[in-house]
Amino acid sequence: MSGEHLASTTRRRFLQAAGAGSALAIAGPNAGPEGVAPGEARAQAAAATKIVKNICHQCPARCGIDVYVTNGRVHAIYGTPDHPISNGKLCPKGPLGIYVLYDPDRWKGPMRRTNPKKGRNEDPKFVPISWDEALKVVADRLNNLRDRGESHRFAILYGRGWGASCAGLLGTFGKLYGSPNVPIGHSSMCSDGSIVAKQATDGNAGYNAHDYRHTNYILMFGCGFLDAFRPYNYNMQVWGYIRGDKSPKTRVTAVDVHVNTTLAAADRALLIKPGTDGALALAIAHVILTEGLWERSFVGDFVDGVNRFKTGQTVDPTTFEEKWVKGLVEWWNIELKDRTPAWAAKVTTLRERDILATAREFGSTRPAMAIMERGAHAHSNGIYNAMAIHTLNALVGSLFAEGGLMYQMPPPYGALPANADDYLDEYAKNGPWKQYPRIDLKGHPDGYLLARNMMQDVGPNHLAGRPYKLDTILFYCTNPIWTAPNGQVWEQALQDVFVIDTSPFPSETSHFADLILPDHTYLERLQDAPTYPFEGYPLTQLRVPAVKPLYDTKYFGDTIIEIGKRIKGPMGEYYKKLESAENVIRHLAKGFEKNPGDNGVDSFEKWVEKGVWYKKPYLWRQIRGEFYEWDGKGYNRRMTPEEVKAKLLKTPSGKFEIRSGLLEANADWIAAKTGRNKANLMFPIWEEPKHPGGGDLYLVTPKQALHAEGRGHNIPMVIAHFQPIVGGRGEAFAEIHPETARQRGIKDRDWIKIRSSVGEIRVRCRYYEGVRPDTIVLPMEWGHWRAGRWSMAVPGGHSGECTVNQSDRITGQCNYYTTKVTVERA
């Protein structure tokens, strides 16, 4: 593989740089024993320590990291200084990579199960197998399925996809092989509620990019900006600037169900009843309209300039001229006119005066932005909570504005070595697989017509044989048997299906695996990764192996290519053309030749050296209600409404649709499946959330700063520092309000039982005045029943075993934060 070659390239380049005198920085502290002359020390250190570029793997943000390697040992990781996201900095997860690489519980090579029985307490009896044998086992299964016309029964489920050389290969694989289930992403178990709400209103099915540095107000709904929101590292860099250095200081209101570091550091903390964020957003919108605080240049105005938005009174739509929004007056008449702060105070349990003050601040400060993630929308009413919140951005004109929100541009990658369309055989084009829906019923009227994925339903659907039974599932960077709500169902579901896991680490999924094809850990990989939504301008980065793989592992991209080569017919030929993941990445980098990055990266070799390609600026900006495109010098070229529709507001109307065209077009289906009213279901409306579970306390299971997407639970350093707010060292506590606890005879640090209609767990609790009395907060991290030795030793159960598998019927968003539970002393 490429590791050795790349490492030596890096080292050669480093030595060249040293010759030019720019290596002083690294030479200094790594110099040899005292007494050695500075020049000699520098040469000695240069020979001993090298820095290799990589990208952090602990969250989606993709911070560039400098990996320090001395005599073949990786001993330090720092942020890459000339990387736009990390800027030389790290979040608390960044340094953990050294422990990931040297985790003694890693798989040492491919493994085959010998015990046909599967279950929590069944020893899989894994035995080593060679890569050639393992890949042949997979290819034989896939070829057989295809020969039988059952290729739809093969699924690939993936979690954190990084780039074109890993998850980016999977769509092509599905098309060539012939399965609607290749791949199924995890986004419905992540934050699709946000993505679909944005698609419904501004036409962009994506997370937002943000211009935090220039905003003067941030209204945060359940997104843990200083706890877990990505890019966490950059969020904190921005925080230091907007709260410490910027004039004027950016004002912040944060909404959540317990006091976390975000709420503590904000100017105003609003402890809201779970699932009611939409009511707060509606009341804020109500005040913005009644008090005339909306951004007229973007929203439009009454023809005569007289504000007719008066509480409880309808408005004649002909009196208002809308500019870049659609449906504002209809929304007012049908929903908003009665959504007063006093009304919202009853729904949310917040104080009316706080709602009013927040609305006035947010409405009168420019630029301002409202941001949210699944704290706000992981409920049955999530689509409407999220639409209401996002509409606030339209009302204050922050879409595509300086200090506002935009969408991420992709990198100008080069073409792959072969065009997949040239390798489709008759089976791929017209085989029987074409008649089958996806196993998760994504995009199907019986399931989730408008969702983007429904991974949480793969297990239950397979178990029920509805719409059919899978034969083989391959997992990449995901462990839904544990992370899915009510994962106990998956334990039954995975018994009669051939399971292939590709994680470098043991997990619940690998415990049910028939075959383990372990990936490298990230410091051993050559892997591309375009940025997660950041500041809009295109940016993509590279993992370069810091050391040769410690064990007999294989990069997932190469595993896929190798399986592909073994499929009969033209598909196999396609993957022979791809050759290897490194070859794919070299072809991607050809796109930089005509598009050199701002840092001079115009080739694969320079990408390896710098670790990142990026090109500023973002190409579009909305300025006082007009859209402009960058002309090379400034935002000077005014865009036509048609261009705005094609590039920015991609809705049917080319406007921000408060009356959603997407929902309206599917109104019959939505009404049939949810019982909603066809007259108003396309607007951001208030709807009481449905809380399953049968208990009296809300169970909310947030991420913590050290939560590394399931890749940190076996790291002792994470266990030691996981939950500092309530003193969680060595375990995770359930945060419980002292009064709630006392009513149940529960003392501080007692073991408690948390029970819902689907399961019961035991955890220890801590009294915390900062959590709502009607809510239990238990971080989702531990309670693993099959994982590494440290993870398994952490006491306490897993929140997912009490979480009911309920999803927002429109967005498909898994409702992680909505189950109600009963709590008693254990």
Place this chain on the structure above:
Amino acid sequence: MTKWGMVIDLEKCTGCQACTTACAMENSRLPGESWQDVLFYHEGTYPNVKLSWLPRPCMQCENPSCVAVCPTKATYKTEDGVVLVDWDKCIGCKYCMIACPYGVRFYMDEKPVVQPDLREVFPGDGDRIWNPPYKMPDHLEDRKKGIGIQPKGVVSKCTFCYHKISKAPKGVADLDEDDPQTREYVPACVRVCPPKARYFGDLDNPNSRVNQLIADKRGVRLKEETGNKPQVYYLAGGGAPVIPGERSRGRG
């Protein structure tokens, strides 16, 4: 003469613990051996609860009580103002741990914070307490300064990343991670700090950034009443995360 000091701006600090994990990485520390820690406090009653936090490295006191009580002179103050431990002289009596007003000295020969015990998974060679595969490069270790993996039965503490700062060019006022010329000499906790809440430099240089911040933003030291005169200053200019109040101090 250089006198190294640190300024921590609590208005910017987000309580993320990057300082803690970076310190552990750079200095090969065990879980719980938090040379650099962040302490959390909360006070008040729902819904008005004040949550605050305090990042806490060794204060590298001008007048360190740990040095005064050490019976073997193992703990000492360097010429450039850093308190170090000579592990060849330390007898593990822990007087210094009792004398330190800030709780920043560690004795790791007891029950580990996280089990299974890493010292058994990565057993030490010779008399080292453990031997992790990710430990710092051999040539940086220095038992006379308490740098690297300690032997059994000694006390360890923050060295201000002495293996880095002691290699800095002579006479430099600031060790700033944003300056390529000084980046590699900056202590790990300062270098990674994402909101740039930490500054490091020479307290004896009137032009240093640390002196400027202490003056402009009214730097304070913890527990001045002890007379220890810390060389770590805090800025607490009225933002949310400030030094914990009396109400919270007595509670666990």
